[in-house]
Amino acid sequence: MLVYLTAECCGYPISIFFIVVNEFCERFSYYGMRAVLVLYFRYFLLWDDDLATSIYHAFVALCYLTPILGAIIADSWLGKFKTIIYLSIVYAIGQVTMAISTIHDITDANRDGTPDNFTFHIALSMLGLILIALGTGGIKPCVAAFGGDQFQEHQSRQLNTFFSVFYLCINAGSLLSTLITPVLRAQECGIHTQQQCYPLAFGVPAVLMVISLVVFIAGSGMYVKTDPEGNIMWSVCKCIGFAIKNRFRHRSSSYPKREHWMDWANEKYDKLLIAQIKMVLKVLFLYIPLPMFWTLFDQKVSICHFSGLLGGLPDQMQTVNPILILTLVPIMDRLIFPLIQKCGLNFSPLKRMTVGMLFAAMAFVSAALVQIEIDKTLPNFPSSSESQLKVVNTYSTTLNVTISPNEHLLIESFGVQLHTSKHTYSTISCMFVNGYTADLNITNLDSIEPSATTNYTLVNQGKRDFVLRHGEQWCEFSRKFGFGASYTFLIPSTVFSDDCESITEVEDMKPNSVHMALQIPQYFLITTGEVMFSVTGLQFSYSQAPKNMKSVLQAGWLCTNAVGNIIVLIVAELGKLPKQWAEYLLFASLLVAVSIIFSIMAYFYTYIDPAEIEAQVRKEQGLEPEEMEKETLEMEEKDEDQKNEQGVKQTKI
Numbered sequence: 001m002l003v004y005l006t007a008e009c010c011g012y013p014i015s016i017f018f019i020v021v022n023e024f025c026e027r028f029s030y031y032g033m034r035a036v037l038v039l040y041f042r043y044f045l046l047w048d049d050d051l052a053t054s055i056y057h058a059f060v061a062l063c064y065l066t067p068i069l070g071a072i073i074a075d076s077w078l079g080k081f082k083t084i085i086y087l088s089i090v091y092a093i094g095q096v097t098m099a100i101s102t103i104h105d106i107t108d109a110n111r112d113g114t115p116d117n118f119t120f121h122i123a124l125s126m127l128g129l130i131l132i133a134l135g136t137g138g139i140k141p142c143v144a145a146f147g148g149d150q151f152q153e154h155q156s157r158q159l160n161t162f163f164s165v166f167y168l169c170i171n172a173g174s175l176l177s178t179l180i181t182p183v184l185r186a187q188e189c190g191i192h193t194q195q196q197c198y199p200l201a202f203g204v205p206a207v208l209m210v211i212s213l214v215v216f217i218a219g220s221g222m223y224v225k226t227d228p229e230g231n232i233m234w235s236v237c238k239c240i241g242f243a244i245k246n247r248f249r250h251r252s253s254s255y256p257k258r259e260h261w262m263d264w265a266n267e268k269y270d271k272l273l274i275a276q277i278k279m280v281l282k283v284l285f286l287y288i289p290l291p292m293f294w295t296l297f298d299q300k301v302s303i304c305h306f307s308g309l310l311g312g313l314p315d316q317m318q319t320v321n322p323i324l325i326l327t328l329v330p331i332m333d334r335l336i337f338p339l340i341q342k343c344g345l346n347f348s349p350l351k352r353m354t355v356g357m358l359f360a361a362m363a364f365v366s367a368a369l370v371q372i373e374i375d376k377t378l379p380n381f382p383s384s385s386e387s388q389l390k391v392v393n394t395y396s397t398t399l400n401v402t403i404s405p406n407e408h409l410l411i412e413s414f415g416v417q418l419h420t421s422k423h424t425y426s427t428i429s430c431m432f433v434n435g436y437t438a439d440l441n442i443t444n445l446d447s448i449e450p451s452a453t454t455n456y457t458l459v460n461q462g463k464r465d466f467v468l469r470h471g472e473q474w475c476e477f478s479r480k481f482g483f484g485a486s487y488t489f490l491i492p493s494t495v496f497s498d499d500c501e502s503i504t505e506v507e508d509m510k511p512n513s514v515h516m517a518l519q520i521p522q523y524f525l526i527t528t529g530e531v532m533f534s535v536t537g538l539q540f541s542y543s544q545a546p547k548n549m550k551s552v553l554q555a556g557w558l559c560t561n562a563v564g565n566i567i568v569l570i571v572a573e574l575g576k577l578p579k580q581w582a583e584y585l586l587f588a589s590l591l592v593a594v595s596i597i598f599s600i601m602a603y604f605y606t607y608i609d610p611a612e613i614e615a616q617v618r619k620e621q622g623l624e625p626e627e628m629e630k631e632t633l634e635m636e637e638k639d640e641d642q643k644n645e646q647g648v649k650q651t652k653i
């Protein structure tokens with residue numbers, strides 16, 4: 001048996017350092033670019049909101065579909081090392097193309113600060129995005145699997161830690177870039193005119209991608225590299241196709257049953273290949289319910305935007321997830337999991353993933369509870385069979401208003417009555433009602449004619465000052481506004497004589513009384529779920545894959561995320577439940593149901609050591625002792641060459 005003793009530090013292969021730094025830079029590049037992408041679409045290309053978000057989602061979906069391509073290239077053709085290098089070059093070219101597409105001066109011939117040829121910028125940025133999607137998705141299943149390949153059998157503990165550190169690096173990169181790139185965009189730059197600095201915001205991620213590639217190449221001499229054993233994916237497809245055909249050819253009950261349907265390929269295909277396909281299919285079958293987790297996870301971002309709870313903070317909320325990951329991964333790894341183990345409980349990977357799903361479901365229950373609280377603070381909106389009428393009394397005494405045939409309102413002088421009735425007509429509410437005898441000018445608003453109203457105007461939360469003017473006369477007043485509130489100001493004819501004192505304020509909608517801290521439990525729950533589910537899934541996909549299909553199984557794992565994203569898009573198209581909290585509860589219940597199904601499937605799953613099974617099949621095939629000896633000698637020679645090439649120490653035990 002051959003064992004590599006690669007250069008080590010604290011029990012870890014040194015080559016790992018290059019891989020995690022590479023991942024950090026790559027994720028910085030990816031998330032940094034993503035953080036300013038929609039802003040670029042909206043304010044540089046001047047696309048509307050719908051187009052900008054559609055193209056953004058299409059890009060993200062493409063990034064999750066390309067891992068299949070990368071895995072096939074790596075496992076069937078180039079090997080992981082070369083695939084990572086070539087696709088990283090494609091990725092870096094994509095990032096540079098994207099950065100160039102954001103330089104407005106390239107087509108700004110009239111120097112007015114806006115590009116003259118939008119087609120050029122759109123074409124270049126779309127080309128950049130396609131290259132980025134190909135690169136980021138393509139290398140994704142290879143980098144994690146290549147990292148795993150650096151460890152030897154006796155380093156299983158370090159291998160698990162590696163996947164946690166790998167996840168930490170992903171989130172450290174995403175955290176820093178999400179903080180930095182929007183700040184870079186806010187700078188001003190340009191050759192002819194100074195504009196928002198998109199070239200810098202996209203240029204820095206491009207530089208980080210180049211650094212990522214350089215770091216990966218720098219570690220070249222230290223990696224354990226395994227070459228693909230021929231076009232494995234093609235062999236897998238042919239073998240599965242033959243098994244299905246053969247099974248149908250022998251469907252009569254006179255043929256004895258075989259233990260597994262893949263055994264119908266025994267006549268033509270190598271037992272080892274069949275055993276490897278069985279291992280992969282078993283895991284892929286287990287993955288069928290998993291997209292539901294990602295469906296909830298990917299909606300999490302919209303939870304924090306609900307009902308204007310956060311006002312203008314969604315951008316900052318993007319950093320909450322990576323911050324929590326950076327805190328929770330070490331706590332789980334160093335404290336919670338060892339503690340559970342000490343209690344004598346077997347918290348196996350599939351159990352962890354099930355618990356992770358339950359945490360995500362709890363996050364949605366928590367979101368539903370908060371939503372119910374928010375709903376209590378909202379006014380009663382008219383239903384589809386009702387309309388709302390607002391009557392403002394600017395007359396000097398109380399008025400009796402009758403709405404035919406028999407509905408009555410009593411409105412005090414300078415009072416407002418909001419009235420909901422079936423099948424009446426609706427009126428538009430207002431922000432300022434001018435009861436003064438002449439036109440009025442109010443700061444930041446158009447002038448209002450007598451007895452006219454303004455539209456609702458959005459103002460920032462906090463204390464705001466208003467100045468009212470008519471010719472030489474003026475007065476000012478201040479009011480404090482709460483998030484989500486809505487007010488109407490009634491201006492009487494005496495407004496200037498009493499220095500704005502007589503302005504009446506009517507609260508149409510109460511400010512949000514639900515504190516935004518109530519969102520913290522949701523974020524905490526969903527991120528705890530992510531740590532248990534996603535980090536474990538990454539490790540599990542590597543450990544249960546046969547040696548020659550590690551990238552393929554990583555791609556299968558990433559595919560669960562892609563399907564989850566697609567479900568989110570379908571759900572968004574299909575429409576929503578009338579009550580938001582009911583929708584959250586529906587998703588939570590679906591995930592609980594899915595996690596129950598998954599736990600049953602997991603119960604019947606037997607953990608395997610792929611290397612052991614492969615050795616056993618070889619033995620059964622009679623490769624031992626002579627042929628295995630021969631294979632071992634061949635491997636020895638190959639490894640000796642590698643050792644000379646890379647300075648890797650090699651020992652035979």
Ligand SMILES: N[C@@H](Cc1ccc(O)cc1)C(=O)NCC(=O)O
Pocket residue numbers: 027167170171174317318319321322325530
């Ligand atoms: N936790 C995610 C990254 C992330 C960052 C910021 C957000 O608002 C949401 C998610 C993660 O680790 N994803 C895995 C990956 O490979 O990117």
